[in-house]
Amino acid sequence: MTLEGKSVAILIAPRGTEEPEFSKPKQAVEDAGGKVTVISFEPGKARTVNSNLDEGGSYTIDKTFSEVKADDFDGLVVPGGTVGADKLRGSVEAIGFIRAFFDQKKPVAAICHAPWTLIEAGVLEGRTLTSYPTLKVDIENAGGAWTNEEVVVDNGLVTSRDPNDLPAFCAKLVEEIAEGVGAAPAAGN
Numbered sequence: 309m310t311l312e313g314k315s316v317a318i319l320i321a322p323r324g325t326e327e328p329e330f331s332k333p334k335q336a337v338e339d340a341g342g343k344v345t346v347i348s349f350e351p352g353k354a355r356t357v358n359s360n361l362d363e364g365g366s367y368t369i370d371k372t373f374s375e376v377k378a379d380d381f382d383g384l385v386v387p388g389g390t391v392g393a394d395k396l397r398g399s400v401e402a403i404g405f406i407r408a409f410f411d412q413k414k415p416v417a418a419i420c421h422a423p424w425t426l427i428e429a430g431v432l433e434g435r436t437l438t439s440y441p442t443l444k445v446d447i448e449n450a451g452g453a454w455t456n457e458e459v460v461v462d463n464g465l466v467t468s469r470d471p472n473d474l475p476a477f478c479a480k481l482v483e484e485i486a487e488g489v490g491a492a493p494a495a496g497n
Contacts, residue, residue, distance in 0.1 A: 309486045311342030316485060317376065318385040319347055319402065320367060322354035324392030327364030328471045329419050330356050333385045336478035342485065345370045345381070349399065360390050373401035378408035383485035388420025388440065388470075397428040407431060415488070417466040417481035419473070423447060426465075436460060437467040 316337045320330055337344050348354050348369045356364030378384070386396070386406065396402045407429040409416050418426055423439040424446065426432055433451035437460050444454040459468045459476040464484050468477035 309340060309482050311337055311340040311382075311482060311486055314342045314382040314485055315345065315380065316342050316383045316385060317345050317347050317378075317381045317405075319387065319396060320354045320356065320369065321389070321392035321395035322348065322350075323357060324389050324395045325354070325356045325364075325387050326360070326389035326392065326420060326471065327356040327358045328474060329387035329389065329422075330367070331365060332471075332474045333387065333417065333419075333478050333481060336482055337385070337485070340482045340486070342382075342482075345376070347371050347373060347376055347405070349373065349395075349401075357389060357391065373399070373405050376405065378405060378412050378414060381409075381414070382488065383415040383481070384409045384417070385481060386416065386418040386422040386425055388418075388422045390421050393421035393424045396422075397425045403429050413464070415464040415466070415481070415484040417477065417484070419468045419477055420470050423452075423467060426450075427452075435462045435465060437462060437465060438469050439467060440470055 355366045410431040420440045427450040436453040447454045458473045466480045
């Protein structure tokens with residue numbers, strides 16, 4: 309599966325985004341020939357974390373939320389990390405950017421705690437997804453159906469539970485972005 313000619317946004321929250329949930333999808337998109345743009349709150353570099361506490365890698369931020377729009381990309385990856393997902397869901401700019409991918413019916417991939425951002429964006433009504441298990445009630449309260457599976461695809465929305473699911477998550481996100489299958493709104497919306 310190739311992503312040649314495709315542009316993918318990946319979000320990073322400094323000292324909060326989980327290292328493997330950022331680096332593995334980024335690598336999968338690049339290995340498939342896609343162009344990755346790392347997006348965050350401020351320019352410069354951002355450090356990831358391992359298991360929410362230990363320092364991870366340092367990555368260059370390509371653009372800030374104020375410099376991009378969903379129109380510029382073919383797909384979006386939202387990595388997890390408890391702190392990172394919480395920082396992202398607290399940002400009006402980040403949530404607006406995420407919501408725009410759903411409005412434009414573009415593929416979105418979210419892993420672990422990243423569905424918190426989807427709850428905040430108000431895009432889960434009528435969708436089936438997975439996440440880190442502690443988000444189950446949050447997802448259900450937001451109108452989504454939670455399932456305990458390695459990877460779930462619902463109209464271009466790809467979700468997984470945790471870093472153990474990364475091989476399946478990365479394969480499906482590349483497939484969905486390659487197909488251009490978008491995150492269409494649920495029936496009746």
